[in-house]
Amino acid sequence: MSAATATTLTDADARIPLRGHLRHTGALVRRNLLWIRQDPESMFDALFMPIVFTLLFVYVFGGSIGQALGGGQERYVQYVIPGMLAMMSMTLSQGVGTGFSQDFNSGVMDRFRSLPIGRGSVLFAKIAVELARMLFATAILMVVAVLVGFHIHHWTGLFATVGLSALFASSIMWVFLTLGVMLKNAQSVQGVGFLVLFPLQFGSSIFAPTKSMPGWLQHFTDYNPLSTLADAARGLMVGGPVAHDLWVTVIWSVGITAIMAPIAIHKFRTKT
Amino acid sequence: MTRIDNPAGASHAVHVRGLVKHYGETKALDGVDLDVREGTVMGVLGPNGAGKTTLVRILSTLITPDAGRATVAGYDVVRQPRQLRRVIGLTGQYASVDEKLPGWENLYMIGRLLDLSRKDARARADELLERFSLTEAAKRPASTYSGGMRRRLDLAASLIGRPAVLYLDEPTTGLDPRTRNEVWDEVQRMVGDGVTVLLTTQYMEEAEQLADELTVVDRGKVIATGGIEELKARVGGRTLRVRPVDPLQLRPLADVLDELGITGLATTTVDTESGTLLVPILSDEQLTAVVGAVTARGITISAITTELPSLDEVFLSLTGHRASAPQDAEPADTREEVAV
Numbered sequence: 001m002s003a004a005t006a007t008t009l010t011d012a013d014a015r016i017p018l019r020g021h022l023r024h025t026g027a028l029v030r031r032n033l034l035w036i037r038q039d040p041e042s043m044f045d046a047l048f049m050p051i052v053f054t055l056l057f058v059y060v061f062g063g064s065i066g067q068a069l070g071g072g073q074e075r076y077v078q079y080v081i082p083g084m085l086a087m088m089s090m091t092l093s094q095g096v097g098t099g100f101s102q103d104f105n106s107g108v109m110d111r112f113r114s115l116p117i118g119r120g121s122v123l124f125a126k127i128a129v130e131l132a133r134m135l136f137a138t139a140i141l142m143v144v145a146v147l148v149g150f151h152i153h154h155w156t157g158l159f160a161t162v163g164l165s166a167l168f169a170s171s172i173m174w175v176f177l178t179l180g181v182m183l184k185n186a187q188s189v190q191g192v193g194f195l196v197l198f199p200l201q202f203g204s205s206i207f208a209p210t211k212s213m214p215g216w217l218q219h220f221t222d223y224n225p226l227s228t229l230a231d232a233a234r235g236l237m238v239g240g241p242v243a244h245d246l247w248v249t250v251i252w253s254v255g256i257t258a259i260m261a262p263i264a265i266h267k268f269r270t271k272t
Numbered sequence: 273m274t275r276i277d278n279p280a281g282a283s284h285a286v287h288v289r290g291l292v293k294h295y296g297e298t299k300a301l302d303g304v305d306l307d308v309r310e311g312t313v314m315g316v317l318g319p320n321g322a323g324k325t326t327l328v329r330i331l332s333t334l335i336t337p338d339a340g341r342a343t344v345a346g347y348d349v350v351r352q353p354r355q356l357r358r359v360i361g362l363t364g365q366y367a368s369v370d371e372k373l374p375g376w377e378n379l380y381m382i383g384r385l386l387d388l389s390r391k392d393a394r395a396r397a398d399e400l401l402e403r404f405s406l407t408e409a410a411k412r413p414a415s416t417y418s419g420g421m422r423r424r425l426d427l428a429a430s431l432i433g434r435p436a437v438l439y440l441d442e443p444t445t446g447l448d449p450r451t452r453n454e455v456w457d458e459v460q461r462m463v464g465d466g467v468t469v470l471l472t473t474q475y476m477e478e479a480e481q482l483a484d485e486l487t488v489v490d491r492g493k494v495i496a497t498g499g500i501e502e503l504k505a506r507v508g509g510r511t512l513r514v515r516p517v518d519p520l521q522l523r524p525l526a527d528v529l530d531e532l533g534i535t536g537l538a539t540t541t542v543d544t545e546s547g548t549l550l551v552p553i554l555s556d557e558q559l560t561a562v563v564g565a566v567t568a569r570g571i572t573i574s575a576i577t578t579e580l581p582s583l584d585e586v587f588l589s590l591t592g593h594r595a596s597a598p599q600d601a602e603p604a605d606t607r608e609e610v611a612v
Contacts, residue, residue, distance in 0.1 A: 008346070009347075009355040009358060010355075011352070011354075011355075013355070014352070014354035014355045014358065015354070016354075020387060023384060023387065024384070024385050026384070027381050027384035027385050028381070028385075030377075030381065031370060031373060031377070031381050034372070034373055034374075034377055035372050035373075038372050038373070038413060039372065106368070106370070106371065107364040107365075107368030107369075108368050108369060108370045110329075110332075110334055110362065110364050110368050111362060111364070111368040111369075111382070111429065112385070113333075113334055114332040114333060114334060114357060114360065114362045115357055115382070115385050115386065115433075116354055116357040116358045116386070116387075117385050
């Protein structure tokens with residue numbers, strides 16, 4: 001009964017194969033899905049955000065901004081729904097960071113980190129579940145959108161848009177995961193999150209065209225990935241130029257992921 | 273990289289030399305040496321802030337040491353963390369289970385994370401829930417469990433991978449005495465299965481119940497190490513409290529015991545206020561002798577208890593100063609009833 005000396009694992013034995021990573025991520029995805037089943041209220045934001053924000057923007061600002069666009073409220077619906085998609089991909093991504101710092105305050109993260117699993121698995125699982133939540137919110141958004149009069153001109157464009165916002169959202173999630181690992185509690189993650197989110201969302205073409213904004217702000221909005229995501233979504237679903245905005249969004253997403261994913265995994269690995 | 277063999281400590285499941293970990297000015301570990309023989313229980317006794325948890329965290333690869341070397345089952349904590357994680361089980365100071373998940377799901381998840389097949393993970397979860405008497409609570413979220421149930425689930429979780437070395441970091445801190453006994457029973461069963469255990473504790477009684485050997489730490493340093501009996505002898509053994517039914521019998525009782533010639537560190541004293549006699553003893557043989565003498569003289573007694581030295585007394589005796597860190601409100605509860 002001397003397992004201690006009988007086992008001799010070489011470095012190669014200890015390497016985790018791809019199948020192993022998938023199995024570990026799968027087990028952790030299951031965990032996060034069970035959380036939702038245990039606590040259905042955690043889906044409230046994904047359920048109500050698309051409803052509340054769409055109704056607010058369409059019926060509060062729709063008339064006046066629609067006029068500026070040379071139409072009415074119907075015109076604004078066509079404008080703002082793709083923007084809503086961009087907004088949600090950013091706002092819902094925050095949840096990934098808050099849930100994460102909660103995990104760290106319980107002992108379960110120590111257990112995970114003392115298990116022979118890839119350090120990324122815990123993070124990938126969080127992202128996978130958060131993307132599923134986002135897909136759910138997107139479905140709700142599209143139902144509400146159609147009810148308030150949104151016309152989807154290109155169905156393939158809709159799917160491309162969902163893919164693009166998922167890509168962008170996952171890159172933003174790495175940012176919030178990093179914050180989740182570094183900051184002490186859920187509240188500070190949310191606090192810092194708002195500071196980043198608000199300027200990005202309102203300093204963009206999500207809710208209103210940027211033409212009437214001052215020049216310096218226009219420069220900001222032109223490079224704001226939320227603008228390019230919203231504009232790409234408009235082009236894809238409603239029609240109009242797409243290529244430029246699409247590429248800028250993809251470059252942003254890939255760039256943010258390339259920088260933040262290694263930082264998040266490193267911070268996670270070395271967190272004491 | 274190759275496995276680091278350690279001929280001298282070949283039979284040591286845990287081998288630690290000169291381990292150092294500083295947090296700024298604080299020396300959490302300041303050159304710790306420790307050896308745990310395979311299949312034995314090593315108790316690491318010390319107050320809060322002595323460095324016990326830091327030691328466990330290094331040995332479970334959660335943090336890296338600043339200096340020194342440590343191997344577990346032959347694997348180096350810094351250079352072979354992935355191998356090491358395959359052979360250890362960890363039970364933290366607070367139950368490290370996912371409170372939102374049902375007990376069964378917790379165990380199944382860890383089984384999958386340890387690369388068991390779905391079928392094996394299911395079977396292992398069932399088996400361990402059964403063993404830890406949690407089958408009925410299997411489907412309830414762990415947040416609805418009592419403190420003792422949570423610890424048991426935590427222990428079950430740390431056993432899923434059939435670890436060669438198990439760390440129990442203050443497994444009973446904050447538990448009531450009855451629950452604590454349950455946890456002790458479980459730990460003793462695990463030891464019976466041949467697992468090597470590194471147990472940290474603040475309680476002398478816990479160390480005595482579970483450990484084969486004891487290492488006493490204070491301010492990041494090992495201040496004493498050895499067998500339990502050996503250390504207890506150094507500290508002064510136990511104090512026996514005897515209360516005769518008739519307080520007038522106190523004096524004759526003291527005379528009887530004086531005749532036995534039992535001398536611990538202190539001499540026999542009479543506590544007239546509580547009507548008890550305090551006898552320092554060093555061994556169970558001496559305890560038996562006292563009981564025999566009392567019976568032989570026909571003195572009726574209403575209570576007889578032994579008290580272990582408290583952690584404070586251990587410290588005072590070993591270091592000459594009181595335990596350095598402020599103690600929690602919970603004093604080391606060191607009373608045990610002796611069946612007469």
